[in-house]
Each structure stands twice: as C-alpha cells, then as structure tokens.
Amino acid sequence: MNLLFAVKNIIIYKEPKNNQRFELLEDEKEDMEISKPAETPEATDSNCNSDEKDSAGSPPKQFKKLIRGLIKTGEPKDRSKVTTDVKSDQNKDDVNHICKELKNNMQKVKQEFHVPTNQDIVIREFKIMQKINAFIVYVDGMVDKNTINDYILRQLMAEQKNNKNTKISVDYITDNLLAINQVIRQTDYEEIIKQILNGLTALFVEGNQECVLIESRGYEKRSVSTPLDESVIKGPQEAFTENLRTNLTLVRKIIKNKDLVTEMMPIGKAENTTCAIMHIKGITNPKIVQEVKRRISSIDIDFIAGDGGLDQLIEDHPFSLFPQILSTERPDKTASFLIDGKVAIICDGSPYASIAPITFFRFFHTSEDTTLRWQFGTFLRLIRMVAAFLATFLPGLFIALTLYHQEMIPTELLFSLSKARENIPIPTILELLVMELFFELMREAGVRLPGAIGQTLGIIGAIILGSAAVAAGIVSPILIMVVSITGLCSFAIPNYSIAFGVRIMRFIFIFFGAIAGFYGIAAGIIIFGGLACSMKSFGVPYFSPVAPKTKANHDIGIMAPPWTLKERPDFLNTNNRKRTSGTVRGWIQQANRGNGK
Amino acid sequence: MIKEGKFGAQEAVCLITVTITSKVFFSSPAIIAGLIGNTGWYTTLISAAVALVGFCFIYLLLKRFPGKDIVEIFDIALGRVVGFIFSGILGIYMLFISVTRVNELSEFLKVYVIPLSPNWLIIGIFIACIFTLSLLGLESIARLSKLLIYALLAGFLVVLLLGIQNYNINNLFPIFGYGLDKIAFQGIVRSSVYGEVIILAIFAKSFQGVKFIKKEGITGILLSAAIISVSVLSYSLTFPYYVVQEITAPMYAMSTLIDYGRFVQRVEPLFLYVWIIGSFISATLVFYSFIWIFCKTFRIQDKKPIIIGSCTILYATALMHKDIISIILGYVVLIRNFGSLPLFVLPLIALIAALIRKKGGNLNA
Numbered sequence: 031m032n033l034l035f036a037v038k039n040i041i042i043y044k045e046p047k048n049n050q051r052f053e054l055l056e057d058e059k060e061d062m063e064i065s066k067p068a069e070t071p072e073a074t075d076s077n078c079n080s081d082e083k084d085s086a087g088s089p090p091k092q093f094k095k096l097i098r099g100l101i102k103t104g105e106p107k108d109r110s111k112v113t114t115d116v117k118s119d120q121n122k123d124d125v126n127h128i129c130k131e132l133k134n135n136m137q138k139v140k141q142e143f144h145v146p147t148n149q150d151i152v153i154r155e156f157k158i159m160q161k162i163n164a165f166i167v168y169v170d171g172m173v174d175k176n177t178i179n180d181y182i183l184r185q186l187m188a189e190q191k192n193n194k195n196t197k198i199s200v201d202y203i204t205d206n207l208l209a210i211n212q213v214i215r216q217t218d219y220e221e222i223i224k225q226i227l228n229g230l231t232a233l234f235v236e237g238n239q240e241c242v243l244i245e246s247r248g249y250e251k252r253s254v255s256t257p258l259d260e261s262v263i264k265g266p267q268e269a270f271t272e273n274l275r276t277n278l279t280l281v282r283k284i285i286k287n288k289d290l291v292t293e294m295m296p297i298g299k300a301e302n303t304t305c306a307i308m309h310i311k312g313i314t315n316p317k318i319v320q321e322v323k324r325r326i327s328s329i330d331i332d333f334i335a336g337d338g339g340l341d342q343l344i345e346d347h348p349f350s351l352f353p354q355i356l357s358t359e360r361p362d363k364t365a366s367f368l369i370d371g372k373v374a375i376i377c378d379g380s381p382y383a384s385i386a387p388i389t390f391f392r393f394f395h396t397s398e399d400t401t402l403r404w405q406f407g408t409f410l411r412l413i414r415m416v417a418a419f420l421a422t423f424l425p426g427l428f429i430a431l432t433l434y435h436q437e438m439i440p441t442e443l444l445f446s447l448s449k450a451r452e453n454i455p456i457p458t459i460l461e462l463l464v465m466e467l468f469f470e471l472m473r474e475a476g477v478r479l480p481g482a483i484g485q486t487l488g489i490i491g492a493i494i495l496g497s498a499a500v501a502a503g504i505v506s507p508i509l510i511m512v513v514s515i516t517g518l519c520s521f522a523i524p525n526y527s528i529a530f531g532v533r534i535m536r537f538i539f540i541f542f543g544a545i546a547g548f549y550g551i552a553a554g555i556i557i558f559g560g561l562a563c564s565m566k567s568f569g570v571p572y573f574s575p576v577a578p579k580t581k582a583n584h585d586i587g588i589m590a591p592p593w594t595l596k597e598r599p600d601f602l603n604t605n606n607r608k609r610t611s612g613t614v615r616g617w618i619q620q621a622n623r624g625n626g627k
Numbered sequence: 628m629i630k631e632g633k634f635g636a637q638e639a640v641c642l643i644t645v646t647i648t649s650k651v652f653f654s655s656p657a658i659i660a661g662l663i664g665n666t667g668w669y670t671t672l673i674s675a676a677v678a679l680v681g682f683c684f685i686y687l688l689l690k691r692f693p694g695k696d697i698v699e700i701f702d703i704a705l706g707r708v709v710g711f712i713f714s715g716i717l718g719i720y721m722l723f724i725s726v727t728r729v730n731e732l733s734e735f736l737k738v739y740v741i742p743l744s745p746n747w748l749i750i751g752i753f754i755a756c757i758f759t760l761s762l763l764g765l766e767s768i769a770r771l772s773k774l775l776i777y778a779l780l781a782g783f784l785v786v787l788l789l790g791i792q793n794y795n796i797n798n799l800f801p802i803f804g805y806g807l808d809k810i811a812f813q814g815i816v817r818s819s820v821y822g823e824v825i826i827l828a829i830f831a832k833s834f835q836g837v838k839f840i841k842k843e844g845i846t847g848i849l850l851s852a853a854i855i856s857v858s859v860l861s862y863s864l865t866f867p868y869y870v871v872q873e874i875t876a877p878m879y880a881m882s883t884l885i886d887y888g889r890f891v892q893r894v895e896p897l898f899l900y901v902w903i904i905g906s907f908i909s910a911t912l913v914f915y916s917f918i919w920i921f922c923k924t925f926r927i928q929d930k931k932p933i934i935i936g937s938c939t940i941l942y943a944t945a946l947m948h949k950d951i952i953s954i955i956l957g958y959v960v961l962i963r964n965f966g967s968l969p970l971f972v973l974p975l976i977a978l979i980a981a982l983i984r985k986k987g988g989n990l991n992a
C-alpha cells in the first residue's frame with residue numbers, strides 16, 4: 031500500500047504550497063518608520079504579547095512579564111517593579127491555580143514533582159513569624175543555600191516583637207520580611223513550577239491564593255575562560271560560559287548602551303529552555319527581531335539541546351551545507367554584530383551566541399581583524415579566502431587534472447607526478463578518497479581524545495602513517511601533500527560550521543572531478559553556487575552585499591581602514607545607518623582648521 | 628501567480644552581459660572570420676548599434692505598457708490569438724537557442740577537453756545544472772551571475788593579457804576585410820548576437836521599472852559589445868583571418884598558445900572555467916525564458932512540472948543532432964542570420980499594432 035501511495039504521489043500533480051518566506055525588503059522601511067512612535071517599551075511589550083497570544087500555545091502574558099522582570103538585574107527594588115499579577119478571573123476550582131488551603135497546595139506540588147520519589151525537590155515547612163503555616167519549595171543544587179537560610183527562612187521565621195498584631199499577608203511578606211532583591215507574585219501552578227525548575231524558591235502561605243517566587247539561584251557554573259574555537263593573539267580573551275546571566279553580562283560589559291535590549295523567551299511550547307534575544311533598539315530592524323521571536327515561539331518540540339539545536343530549527347534552509355546562523359563563543363564578536371544591527375540569541379546552558387541574519391562573507395571575519403591594523407586584517411582575510419578555496423577544490427582539481435587534463439600539467443611537473451605514481455597499484459581516485467578518509471578519522475579521533483593525547487595522535491598519525499603509506503607504495507607523496515594542504519586550509523577557516531560544510535563539499539567536488547574533470551567541477555560550482563545564491567538568512571540574501579549588490583561599508587573581503595567604515599551594512603535595513611555623525615577622525619579636521627588659521 | 632522576485636540593475640546587466648558574451652567562446656568567431664575576414668572586432672560594434680535600435684522598440688513597447696511583460700503586451704496589443712502565436716514563436720525560439728548552446732558546448736568539450744566522455748554524460752551534466760538553476764528561479768540565476776562575473780571577467784582578462792606575446796598587428800590588415808558592403812550587411816544581420824537583451828522584456832516585472840530596463844539594456848549591450856569586440860580583436864591579432872576560419876573555438880585555441888617559460892604554459896584550465904560557467908548561465912537563462920513564456924502563454928501557475936518536462940525535451944533534443952558540423956553550419960548560422968526576426972521584429976510589430984489599435988496606457992509614448 032505504501033509503495034502504491036508513493037507511486038501515486040509521484041504521478042499525481044499537487045498544487046504548490048504558497049510558502050511565503052520572510053524577506054527583508056528595502057521598501058518596508060517606510061512602514062517601519064510609520065510604526066516607530068509606537069515603539070516605546072510598553073508598546074513593544076503589548077505588540078509582542080499580542081503576537082505571542084496569536085501563536086498557538088504561546089506562554090501567557092504573565093510569564094513573559096515575570097521573566098522580563100527577573101532578567102533586569104541590578105535594578106533597585108521598587109514596589110512597582112514587583113510584578114503585581116492580574117487577579118485571576120477564572121474559576122477558583124481551576125486546578126492550575128493556587129488555592130487558599132496550604133495542605134492542598136503542598137499536595138499539588140508533591141504530585142507535580144513526584145515527591146517523595148524525586149529527591150531533588152526540597153519542601154521545607156515552617157511558621158511565618160511563628161504564626162502562620164507556610165512552606166518553601168526549591169530544587170536542591172539549583173539554589174544558593176545561604177540565601178535560603180539567611181535571607182528567606184531566618185527573616186520569615188523570626189518573631190517580630192513590635193508587630194505582634196499585624197495581619198500577615200503576601201504584601202506584608204514581600205514588603206517587610208523578605209530581604210531579597212527580586213520577588214514575584216504568581217498564582218498559576220504551571221509558571222510556578224517552571225520557575226522552581228529555573229532555580230527560584232517558591233513560598234506558599236496559608237490562606238493566600240498567591241505564591242511568592244523568590245530569586246535564589248545559585249547553581250554551580252564554569253567561570254569565564256579563554257575561547258577555545260575562536261582564539262586570537264591580539265584581542266579580548268573572554269569566552270561565553272554555560273550561564274546565561276554571565277553571558278549577557280559579558281556582552282553588556284562591552285556595549286554600554288541604554289538601547290541594548292535583552293528579551294527573554296522560552297523556547298518552543300515545552301518551554302524547558304530559556305533564551306535571550308539581544309538587539310539594539312534604534313539600530314536593529316524591528317522586523318528582524320520580530321521574525322526571530324516568531325520563529326522561536328513557534329517551535330513545538332519537547333527538548334532543545336543548546337543553541338545548535340535551536341539554530342537548526344529556526345534557520346531558513348536546514349538542508350543546506352552552508353550555515354545561515356553564525357555561532358560564536360566570543361562576547362566581543364557578538365557585540366560587534368549587535369552594533370552592526372544584527373540579533374544575538376543566547377540560550378541558557380550554551381556557551382555560544384547565535385547571530386542572525388548573517389551573510390557568507392562574515393564567516394571569514396574574526397575578532398582579530400579589527401584589533402589588528404587594517405592592512406594586516408586584509409591580508410589575513412585574503413589568506414582565509416584562499417584557504418577556503420583550496421580546502422573546497424584542491425582535491426577535486428587534483429583528480430580532474432590527473433584523470434582528464436594531463437596535457438595541462440607543465441611537462442616537468444607531469445614527469446615528477448608520473449614518477450611518483452609509478453609504483454602505486456590503486457587508482458588515483460581511490461588513493462585520494464582513502465587519504466581523505468584517513469585524515470578525517472585522524473581529526474575526529476584527535477578531537478575525541480583528551481587534549482595532550484589528541485595532539486600526539488595527530489602528529490603520530492600525520493608523520494608515521496603518512497610516511498609509512500608512501501614507503502609501502504600505497505599512496506604517492508604528492509597526494510600526501512594535497513591532502514595535508516587541504517587539511518591545513520580547512521583549519522584556517524575561522525568558523526567551525528562553515529569549515530564543516532567545506533569538508534563535506536570537498537568530497538562532492540572530488541566526485542564531480544572524477545566523473546567529468548574540470549567540466550564536472552564547473553557544474554558543481556554552478557549547482558552549489560546557485561543553491562547558495564537562492565538562500566536567505568532571516569530575509570537577507572546570503573551573498574549580500576555582492577549578490578545582490580547593496581550599498582555596504584568596505585568590510586567584506588578586503589578590510590578598509592576603520593575611519594572609512596562610516597555606515598552599517600545596507601542589506602540589514604537598519605533604522606540608523608550612520609555609524610558616525612561626521613568625520614571619524616575629528617582631530618584631522620581640527621588640525622586642518624588650526625593650519626588654516 | 629508565479630513570482631520571480633526583484634533584483635537590481637547590476638544583476639540585470641550581469642545577466643545580459645554573460646548571456647550575450649558567452650557565444651564568443653564558441654564557433655561564431657570562426658564563422659564571422661569566414662564572412663568578413665579580420666574585421667569582426669568592429670563589425671560587432673555595428674551589430675551592437677543595430678541591436679540598440681532594436682532595443683529602442685522593445686523599450687518603447689514596455690514604456691507603453693508599464694508593469695507588463697512582453698507576453699502580456701503581445702496579448703493586449705495583438706489580441707489573444709495573435710499574441711499567443713507571437714509568444715509561442717518567441718518561446719520556441721528561446722528553446723531552440725538553449726538547445727543549440729547545449730549542443731555547442733557539449734561538442735566543443737568533446738573535441739577539446741574530454742574526448743572520451745560520452746555525449747549523454749556531458750549533456751546530462753549540463754541539463755542537471757540547467758534543471759537546478761531553473762528550479763531555483765530567476766532571482767538565484769541573477770545573483771549567481773553577479774557573483775561569478777568578477778571571476779569570469781578576471782579569467783577572461785588574464786587570458787587576453789597573457790596572449791599579448793602572440794599578438795601581431797599585421798593580422799588586422801587589410802583593415803576593411805572583404806569590403807565595407809559586406810561588413811555593413813553582416814553587421815546588420817548579426818545584430819541577433821545581442822538579441823538576448825529581449826530577456827529584459829520577458830522578465831520585465833522583475834526589474835525595477837521601465838526606466839531601469841532602459842538603463843540596464845543599453846549598459847548590457849554596450850558592455851557586451853566591448854567584451855566581444857576586445858575578444859575578437861585579440862584572436863584576430865593572434866591568428867591570421869584564414870587560420871581563424873579553420874579553428875572551431877578560436878578563444879580556446881588562443882589560450883593554448885600562451886607560453887611564458889617552462890612552467891607558465893597553456894592556461895586553458897583558467898579559460899575553461901570561464902567558458903563553461905558562462906555557457907551554463909547563458910543556456911539556463913535562455914531556457915528559463917522559454918519556461919516563463921510557456922507558463923505565461925498557457926497561464927500555468929506552477930513552473931516546476933514544466934521544468935521537469937522541458938528539461939527532458941531539452942535533453943532529448945540536444946542528443947538528436949547529427950554532428951558538430953550540423954550545429955555550427957546549421958543551427959548557429961540559422962540563429963545568427965534570422966535571430967533578429969523573433970527578437971527585434973516581433974516587438975516592433977507589436978508596437979505598431981498597439982499604436983494603430985490605440986492600446987496601452989501611455990499613448991504619448
């Protein structure tokens with residue numbers, strides 16, 4: 031039946047689905063400007079919420095406010111900031127809401143967390159001011175125990191001698207007893223449970239239909255260390271960690287701008303992971319931010335492992351070998367993208383920031399380019415471009431030359447090539463594939479092994495096995511050179527994702543070269559080039575600003591002097607294109623004026 | 628309705644230039660040397676001037692019907708039946724050009740580069756590329772041509788510059804070749820070389836207005852004329868005119884003569900990429916024009932099934948040719964001699980009909 035169905039599907043014509051993809055068009059700017067006055071924080075919030083409301087299964091307004099409140103660290107405690115939730119108009123029998131009886135609440139919490147089977151959950155019962163029954167719930171290991179002991183329990187349990195007759199309400203507790211910088215009142219069980227899992231402590235009080243969520247997070251985390259994937263010689267040596275708050279702080283430390291906005295969002299409908307969407311209001315095109323939020327909120331999956339999983343779920347062309355979201359572990363790089371007008375997505379638990387939209391040429395830029403003098407930066411970029419070219423095409427070109435176009439090899443080189451291959455029993459294509467496979471194996475084994483052993487394995491593998499293979503007459507020395515240069519070049523590509531794409535494409539080009547020589551490789555260029563040209567990253571064409579040609583600063587392949595980079599990339603349709611109000615190097619003008627006098 | 632997106636002036640100029648100039652790599656130069664001797668390099672400028680006049684008619688037609696493409700204009704100006712016939716002729720002609728281009732490239736590759744590979748494989752790879760690019764659409768083809776044109780131009784210039792060692796100024800004489808009358812006649816007849824500029828009218832909706840089309844068309848023709856003229860001049864300087872007539876692909880032959888010491892010899896690999904990639908883009912665009920005209924004429928909303936079917940037809944037709952001679956002296960000569968009729972005369976007739984029947988929004992055009 032399945033086979034019949036498949037055959038039927040092939041034969042029968044189906045109307046194409048009208049999949050309108052998001053496009054960032056220039057003429058939309060006017061619309062944006064019209065809507066600009068409405069973009070006060072309040073207005074944005076309401077818009078955002080209305081969008082979220084529309085999307086099926088999106089989290090309620092309350093929860094958004096709650097996490098937004100939580101992320102604003104360092105703000106003085108203000109009564110107005112303590113979120114006063116809208117009183118629920120729903121039926122009191124609703125099982126999702128807290129009831130007045132503490133016993134019922136405890137039962138519900140135990141049921142939800144599978145207590146006592148689940149031993150991570152701590153429920154501590156006590157009497158507030160030795161009068162009213164209450165209990166707190168938290169996840170062991172996720173909270174700072176000092177906070178709980180000294181600033182929650184000690185404060186709540188202490189007898190207030192001067193206020194013996196005071197009625198103990200949630201208002202009273204938050205205003206007078208808890209010495210904690212952030213507290214939120216919540217009535218919805220679902221939200222309470224999520225926040226408990228997030229590391230907050232929930233306080234339930236007898237006779238109150240509200241629970242107090244107390245900021246008490248204090249789990250173990252890695253300290254800020256040097257970047258592993260994107261190390262530089264000259265430049266900042268900080269990398270992101272697995273802690274979201276630390277990561278946000280690292281970015282904020284670089285961009286000290288009041289317009290840098292961090293919006294917190296649960297990912298998908300399961301909402302097990304939170305991510306932060308960072309952008310600079312007034313620079314980043316709001317349509318991009320909206321699109322990022324729309325895509326993230328529409329994800330319907332039970333679990334997402336970090337930003338890598340998220341990238342795949344929100345990128346435009348998941349089947350392509352070219353990544354459409356740039357992943358970086360460097361806060362300074364993230365900051366530079368944000369200043370350009372891009373959006374950064376940082377997931378809780380991931381030491382990487384995902385940048386969108388991104389174009390092909392940005393994958394070859396590193397932080398070092400800007401910290402070095404522009405001439406050196408240009409040189410490095412050109413080296414990387416050449417490396418990417420060789421890493422993709424060199425083995426394919428070698429195969430094409432040796433199998434199809436021997437007449438094009440200079441005579442002396444042809445002699446040495448044929449001499450080297452004289453005793454090799456296997457065909458060139460097989461020889462190349464075996465060596466490439468061997469190289470990939472060595473690389474993978476090197477990564478999986480602990481640091482020092484991995485490096486040793488690489489050296490041993492390269493030297494001993496390579497020379498042994500040549501001595502045994504299995505491969506020719508020139509092929510070892512081709513494979514080594516290719517491998518070296520692939521390491522010179524600064525972005526791990528695109529380097530991976532290049533590694534796979536290399537095998538495809540070997541195949542193309544083997545079936546039709548240069549003609550096959552040219553066909554491969556056309557097919558891959560066409561596919562890449564059809565791609566967009568969050569509405570921005572992948573090869574912008576070259577194809578399509580847009581006005582851009584000169585920071586593409588060749589790096590222009592920093593004082594000439596006066597504008598942001600045009601293809602991002604930023605709200606503020608200018609990076610400078612006039613002359614970057616004002617001192618030259620001053621000097622000229624001085625001379626004029 | 629099928630949508631093609633919009634793209635800018637630079638991409639349009641690149642598309643037109645690559646499509647027009649790619650024929651310089653094939654047999655056209657040899658044929659022109661046979662007809663007018665060593666004067667091809669300036670005869671092509673006459674052809675370009677005639678093509679500009681032809682493009683003026685296309686522009687006037689588009690200006691008369693702003694926001695419409697040529698298929699719609701044919702329908703409005705000539706009526707549904709005649710318009711259908713005109714569009715059909717244009718579409719079939721486009722398919723014929725693409726078949727010829729596939730044949731030319733496959734045969735030349737077989738002659739010069741991969742003589743042992745079977746024709747079905749060479750053509751099959753070509754069709755696979757055309758199929759992929761056609762599925763991706765015009766916007767992607769335009770962007771690809773914009774992206775690759777820098778590499779194509781660089782490779783082309785390197786070949787021209789490295790070939791300087793073989794240039795002989797005496798090869799340009801007699802400067803008037805076989806006579807001015809023949810130059811003038813061939814210059815007019817061979818204006819079809821620049822006929823692909825009609826693509827601007829076929830995809831008129833994808834460009835940003837008639838004003839832009841005018842600019843893009845004129846720039847495309849002038850740039851193509853410059854490239855063709857320079858390349859014809861370079862091989863005219865390299866080979867005497869009686870030798871060029873014998874060479875199937877003079878530009879390729881010219882690149883094989885480059886020799887700077889023991890190592891820098893024969894730069895055909897470089898030229899080969901310029902040649903093949905240029906031909907791929909050119910054939911795809913022409914083929915895609917056929918698909919577009921077909922879909923518009925028959926009011927088909929989804930082009931994908933048409934692409935699959937048309938690629939099969941293209942593949943089968945491309946395999947049908949007898950030999951390379953039948954292509955060079957048959958198809959190519961036919962296209963060059965009579966290509967102006969569907970490419971420039973049909974729009975002219977439509978313009979006259981529109982004027983007589985008082986069709987079109989802008990009656991002062």
